[in-house]
Amino acid sequence: MGTRGTTVRRRGGSVPLPLVVPAALGLLFLVLPLAGLLVRAPWTTLPQRLTEPGVLTALRLSLQTATLATLLCLILGVPLAWLLARVPFPGRRVVRALVTVPLVLPPVVGGVALLLVFGRRGIVGGWLDSAFGITLPFTTTGVVLAEAFVAMPFLVIAVEGALRGADTRYEEAAATLGAGRWTTFTHVTLPLVAPGIAAGAVLCWARALGEFGATITFAGNFPGRTQTMPLAVYLALETDLQAAIVLSLILLAVSVTILASLRDKWIASP
Template identity: 75%
Template sequence: MPWILVLPALVGVAFLVLPFAGLLIRAPWSTMGARVTEPDVLAALWLSLSTATTATLVSLAFGVPLAWLLARAEFPGRRLVRAVVTVPLVIPPVVGGVALLLVLGRNGLLGQYLDAWFGITIPFTPVAVVLAQVFVAMPFLVISVEGALRGADRRYEEAAATLGASRVTVFTRVTLPQVLPGIGAGAVLCWARALGEFGATITFAGNFPGTTQTMPLAVYMAMQRDPEAAIVLSLVLLLVSLAVLVTLRERWVNA
């Protein structure tokens, strides 16, 4: 065992674990039950879970085809498209929120027409929460699925095509089963990132209890007026995230 790597590895683990241990130690366990069942907490938790799940489904619908395009298709500007897809990973989320607002706001590039022609206003609604989450989370799915597609053995696809299978059949019966673990892993990462989204959400969707206030926003607000409530909300979010991630990882990644 390379002991020279063990010490920094242990320091890294401690750095990641100690903050969570601090939450557990400082948590107000005597009032935990009453705080968790407060209507505002339950509303924020439900909104976070429902919007993160919806954002993941939307990301799957558009991200898997996009990943296939980047992995298998040759077209001019593919590198530029890949760069644009990964930009949300590196820019501050609040910048993404501002960008969404400038495009889909009531005076935005597209939002002004949605409002004038159809009476549709997206910002500061639950739909805005989902769109903000999709914007910051879908790149995780695309990168994971693209990597799985590049690593898949294309000989099986070629054999199926030789036997007369159509492109749709090859994709659904041969390609998709091969990359399903990658799709599952990407979906887990996408869901987790959407669940924890803060910057783009507060900028594009606002922070309205019962409407757009997700759990991260509720934690932020609680930290300013009641730190113990913030600890409780953080623990709830942590436990939900861990439970779902562990369950989905066992079911999809190890499939």
């Protein structure tokens, strides 16, 4: 496979300019704001700002909630993607469109919608409160829910794409050998699309880590409980631009490091 790749590349000849120029511009457009942060960062006071107690608390909470949200998305999202890719049922196109709703919904609206359902007076939340005494808004669980709501479409779309691209003949072969649908799913389908699931999970995690609107609306903002890094950045921006820049850089550095190392480990890069 590797040799085929190199011959194709050689046969392509030089890289065409109409592709290189917009590609370079695109990269510049994405990277320049980051450079802006780096240029304006208060490097001299950086060490003391890093050790401020609130910073590590928010960072730890961000990493924990994003990871839990990703787990929740995996548990619910992979089966959903399988359903969309493998089971023809009436209204599948509508369901697929519904799955992408959180992508187009402004996250703040998502947060309000979550409050209306899971809030104290919400349809589900009211019942949870009266039957079990469980309230979700203003809790860390609420943060996880808000992040999962916004991030799950990324996972579902990635995994569904991987499932559709996977060769179904392996699954058919397993079926002819007597494997049931569940066994086929766990022993053939899952290993087959594992890279797709990993890619989706990474995307999902990154989106959950950066989540702001739905979180502050649904889970509120309280240090140590619901104040994730993006919320801390926003509030720092109210009084101290430098602190906001530092917090942003920390979040960026940590997430880029984790994403880059995961990518190398899980997803075979060409």
